[in-house]
Amino acid sequence: xxxxxxxxxxxxxxxxxxxSMAGHLLKAxxxxxxxxxxxxxxxxxxxxxxxxxxxxxxxxxxxxxxxxIIGFPKDVEAAxxxxxxxxxxxxxxxxxxxMTTSSxxxxxxxxxxxxxxxLLALDAPVSGGDLGARxxxxxxxxxxxxxxxxxxxxxxxxxxxxxxxxxxxxxxQHTKMANxxxxxxxxxxxxxxxxxxxxxGLDATRVLESISSGAAGSWSLSNLAPRIxxxxxEPGFFVKHFIKDMTIALQEADSMGLDFPGLAAAKAAYEKLxxxxxxxxxxxxxxxxxQPRD
Amino acid sequence: xxxxxxxxxxxxxxxxxxxSMAGHLLKAxxxxxxxxxxxxxxxxxxxxxxxxxxxxxxxxxxxxxxxxIIGFPKDVEAAxxxxxxxxxxxxxxxxxxxMTTSSxxxxxxxxxxxxxxxLLALDAPVSGGDLGARxxxxxxxxxxxxxxxxxxxxxxxxxxxxxxxxxxxxxxQHTKMANxxxxxxxxxxxxxxxxxxxxxGLDATRVLESISSGAAGSWSLSNLAPRIxxxxxEPGFFVKHFIKDMTIALQEADSMGLDFPGLAAAKAAYEKLxxxxxxxxxxxxxxxxxQPRD
Numbered sequence: 264x265x266x267x268x269x270x271x272x273x274x275x276x277x278x279x280x281x282x283s284m285a286g287h288l289l290k291a292x293x294x295x296x297x298x299x300x301x302x303x304x305x306x307x308x309x310x311x312x313x314x315x316x317x318x319x320x321x322x323x324x325x326x327x328x329x330x331x332i333i334g335f336p337k338d339v340e341a342a343x344x345x346x347x348x349x350x351x352x353x354x355x356x357x358x359x360x361x362m363t364t365s366s367x368x369x370x371x372x373x374x375x376x377x378x379x380x381x382l383l384a385l386d387a388p389v390s391g392g393d394l395g396a397r398x399x400x401x402x403x404x405x406x407x408x409x410x411x412x413x414x415x416x417x418x419x420x421x422x423x424x425x426x427x428x429x430x431x432x433x434x435x436q437h438t439k440m441a442n443x444x445x446x447x448x449x450x451x452x453x454x455x456x457x458x459x460x461x462x463x464g465l466d467a468t469r470v471l472e473s474i475s476s477g478a479a480g481s482w483s484l485s486n487l488a489p490r491i492x493x494x495x496x497e498p499g500f501f502v503k504h505f506i507k508d509m510t511i512a513l514q515e516a517d518s519m520g521l522d523f524p525g526l527a528a529a530k531a532a533y534e535k536l537x538x539x540x541x542x543x544x545x546x547x548x549x550x551x552x553x554q555p556r557d
Numbered sequence: 558x559x560x561x562x563x564x565x566x567x568x569x570x571x572x573x574x575x576x577s578m579a580g581h582l583l584k585a586x587x588x589x590x591x592x593x594x595x596x597x598x599x600x601x602x603x604x605x606x607x608x609x610x611x612x613x614x615x616x617x618x619x620x621x622x623x624x625x626i627i628g629f630p631k632d633v634e635a636a637x638x639x640x641x642x643x644x645x646x647x648x649x650x651x652x653x654x655x656m657t658t659s660s661x662x663x664x665x666x667x668x669x670x671x672x673x674x675x676l677l678a679l680d681a682p683v684s685g686g687d688l689g690a691r692x693x694x695x696x697x698x699x700x701x702x703x704x705x706x707x708x709x710x711x712x713x714x715x716x717x718x719x720x721x722x723x724x725x726x727x728x729x730q731h732t733k734m735a736n737x738x739x740x741x742x743x744x745x746x747x748x749x750x751x752x753x754x755x756x757x758g759l760d761a762t763r764v765l766e767s768i769s770s771g772a773a774g775s776w777s778l779s780n781l782a783p784r785i786x787x788x789x790x791e792p793g794f795f796v797k798h799f800i801k802d803m804t805i806a807l808q809e810a811d812s813m814g815l816d817f818p819g820l821a822a823a824k825a826a827y828e829k830l831x832x833x834x835x836x837x838x839x840x841x842x843x844x845x846x847x848q849p850r851d
Contacts, residue, residue, distance in 0.1 A: 425771075437758075441757075442773045451822075452820075455738045455820055459734060459817075463661070463809065466724070472721050474696070474698075474732065477696045479684070481743060519756045522847075523753075523847075525749050528742075553817075
């Protein structure tokens with residue numbers, strides 16, 4: 264009995280998230296070709312056995328499966344849809360997986376362009392942060408053809424724990440938007456609760472003891488409020504990236520005719536924070552916006 | 558060896574919360590006198606051994622420890638501060654415990670009036686809802702003299718699990734305000750996430766599978782979003798009571814010179830919901846406000 268050789272993976276975007284994720288695939292024995300705009304960020308993967316390629320097109324030409332996790336929707340668009348992009352250069356029958364948090368509408372466009380060339384595209388954004396990526400326990404939210412999902416599920420399982428097929432193209436991105444929408448207003452609540460506790464003379468850490476395990480409890484209250492109280496505003500998740508996500512979510516809500524006062528208030532607050540120099544804080548940096556009026 | 562006889566407790570407010578809480582004290586053997594504005598709501602307690610009294614004054618006259626858990630700050634004020642109130646009629650050395658969610662400023666006023674009569678007052682609001690009351694696992698947030706807290710802690714332990722002394726008079730109420738502030742914006746996020754998921758064509762239950770256990774996770778998302786999806790808007794916690802709490806919290810924040818855009822947006826949304834007939838919904842009824850624009 265001979266086992267089928269493992270698919271060749273092309274991995275584009277070897278930042279904090281991508282390099283951990285690609286590392287798991289390499290460790291599992293997948294032949295992996297890597298590209299990143301800043302080449303040095305791929306050095307560690309290359310030392311682990313990845314083969315460097317100098318463009319998305321050259322990744323696409325050799326890969327059975329292309330995975331991208333890059334910055335902003337405009338970067339995703341350029342990587343997939345340009346004449347030197349992934350779709351124009353992909354091997355017949357290839358599967359293209361965008362794991363960037365990006366626009367649902369762009370995911371649809373990519374899926375249609377891929378389909379026109381007999382390629383399959385999945386949108387599969389993640390949550391779980393750098394730690395989730397390192398420990399291979401990301402939540403992966405997948406949209407696209409279900410047959411393609413079934414085919415690459417073993418690859419997702421090397422990177423994540425909670426892998427859910429959400430529906431047709433764009434559904435992964437829509438799910439991630441719902442995730443960011445829940446977080447956005449929640450962060451206003453967490454920061455306002457901490458500020459309130461401190462300003463009313465309470466010991467904020469002791470307040471967390473009272474409120475973290477009840478109806479006010481949340482991941483953000485348990486994980487980010489203690490960092491706020493310690494004055495730690497280092498990024499887990501960057502303010503500037505969160506603003507990108509909220510902008511997409513608010514546009515999508517608007518195009519559905521929905522008013523989201525919580526999301527709008529959160530986006531406005533984070534944009535104010537960014538204007539005041541906070542775009543490279545972690546999302547808990549929102550706390551700094553709450554200065555008492557004179 | 559003879560054991561000290563148990564203190565006589567006067568219990569004012571035998572609604573859904575109070576009757577469960579007083580029931581635990583009765584079961585533990587405490588002599589308990591009860592009063593409620595609507596007498597019939599005390600019938601069950603009386604059948605369990607409580608002695609009915611027909612006014613707060615007559616409760617105060619016989620009780621070593623008075624516990625109140627009643628509706629609104631104006632009710633608390635009337636029960637404690639009037640000429641026929643608890644403080645004017647309490648036994649020397651009595652301990653007065655208000656477990657209503659009420660105003661921190663009123664808690665201070667009560668503590669001062671109590672102190673002038675050599676009485677001790679604690680503000681000790683709770684979270685955990687009717688289920689937490691029934692199962693004696695409330696979170697109890699306590700402000701006031703620490704000596705008084707130590708003295709009545711065994712009584713708190715019959716009603717709750719997470720009992721934290723938060724500081725001087727008013728600190729219990731301030732802690733509960735921080736709790737409500739965290740919930741308020743969080744509810745906007747939960748409702749907007751569910752509405753977004755549904756309107757973008759996703760299966761909202763499957764979306765919860767992807768997002769509930771990660772950074773978007775919260776008590777509200779795990780417990781109230783599934784009720785929303787099922788169309789269940791029955792109160793756990795009433796919209797009208799939540800508006801009362803948010804009103805107090807926003808007044809307190811304002812008096813500290815703080816702008817809370819999340820709390821303000823949540824309060825405005827809930828007030829709109831109440832105007833449209835939703836004041837007797839549970840807080841998850843906020844979902845009904847999100848109708849698409851024409």
